[in-house]
Amino acid sequence: MERFVRYCLSALVVATMFACGEEYSNLNSEERRRLSEQVFSAGAHLPQGSPKSMTRIAEAIEIDSTYAEALREHSVAYLKRGMPHKWKPWFDKAVYHDPQTWQPWRGYLYLWFYRDYEKAIADFNASDTLTPYMDYPQGHSVDYWRGIAYLGLKDYNNSIAYFDKHILRETEDTGEDWVEINAFLYRGIAYMNTGKDDKALENFDKVIHYFKKSADAKYWKAKIMKRMGEKEKALALVHQAEQDFKEGYFNNRPYVETLYQLYPENFVGLKQAIKD
Numbered sequence: 001m002e003r004f005v006r007y008c009l010s011a012l013v014v015a016t017m018f019a020c021g022e023e024y025s026n027l028n029s030e031e032r033r034r035l036s037e038q039v040f041s042a043g044a045h046l047p048q049g050s051p052k053s054m055t056r057i058a059e060a061i062e063i064d065s066t067y068a069e070a071l072r073e074h075s076v077a078y079l080k081r082g083m084p085h086k087w088k089p090w091f092d093k094a095v096y097h098d099p100q101t102w103q104p105w106r107g108y109l110y111l112w113f114y115r116d117y118e119k120a121i122a123d124f125n126a127s128d129t130l131t132p133y134m135d136y137p138q139g140h141s142v143d144y145w146r147g148i149a150y151l152g153l154k155d156y157n158n159s160i161a162y163f164d165k166h167i168l169r170e171t172e173d174t175g176e177d178w179v180e181i182n183a184f185l186y187r188g189i190a191y192m193n194t195g196k197d198d199k200a201l202e203n204f205d206k207v208i209h210y211f212k213k214s215a216d217a218k219y220w221k222a223k224i225m226k227r228m229g230e231k232e233k234a235l236a237l238v239h240q241a242e243q244d245f246k247e248g249y250f251n252n253r254p255y256v257e258t259l260y261q262l263y264p265e266n267f268v269g270l271k272q273a274i275k276d
Contacts, residue, residue: 024063036064049077068098100130104137108145112256117149141166144183152259156190163187181211182251189260197224215245215262226274234274242267
């Protein structure tokens with residue numbers, strides 16, 4: 001089935017390009033962009049990656065090969081099907097034609113889909129020079145994403161530094177209760193990995209304060225309680241964490257495994273370790 005889908009995607013793109021070439025040859029660049037945007041927008045309701053959607057995107061690109069939004073969207077079907085050799089060339093073209101918009105987004109994709117933390121950080125850093133404002137790919141600041149990338153690299157000091165920047169800025173702008181809760185979670189894990197359990201606990205307690213049910217915060221707090229010799233508190237926390245997990249209150253992401261993602265065996269193993 002996967003081979004058939006790949007064949008359909010490729011065949012539709014090729015067929016569309018042959019059909020459209022002559023029709024748009026007399027348009028100037030502004031006319032091409034307007035028409036390309038119209039063709040692209042007209043199919044926005046179509047399911048992402050479907051044959052009809054891919055045909056519509058291919059036509060928009062044929063009209064204007066510099067239209068970054070269409071280039072980026074064309075790459076998505078391949079990204080979500082795990083085809084990096086097809087995703088990256090298209091996304092790189094989008095970055096080339098509109099780096100201000102799509103370079104930080106490429107960093108986000110390097111971070112989560114490919115766990116290439118160094119390339120992710122390079123793209124996030126580039127966004128600092130490309131725009132005079134803070135970029136927010138996928139709804140969070142590049143400081144937040146850099147904090148996660150450095151955590152993935154086990155560079156805990158840089159991870160903490162960027163989470164500090166993100167949390168401070170968000171707190172000043174909208175209030176601490178509006179800060180993305182996983183910023184506290186991941187900063188706590190970074191502190192825990194540097195042996196600063198008191199700082200780690202502060203962050204896990206922030207998560208529990210603002211979001212009463214959190215398998216992750218309670219699980220990591222239980223590990224610290226165990227390390228401190230507080231076995232009863234640790235066991236109570238891990239039981240609560242397991243229940244929160246069963247109810248769906250745990251850190252996860254669509255399409256990919258999140259960093260430090262928990263699974264049922266984590267709770268089983270921690271409970272046994274506490275009892276031993």
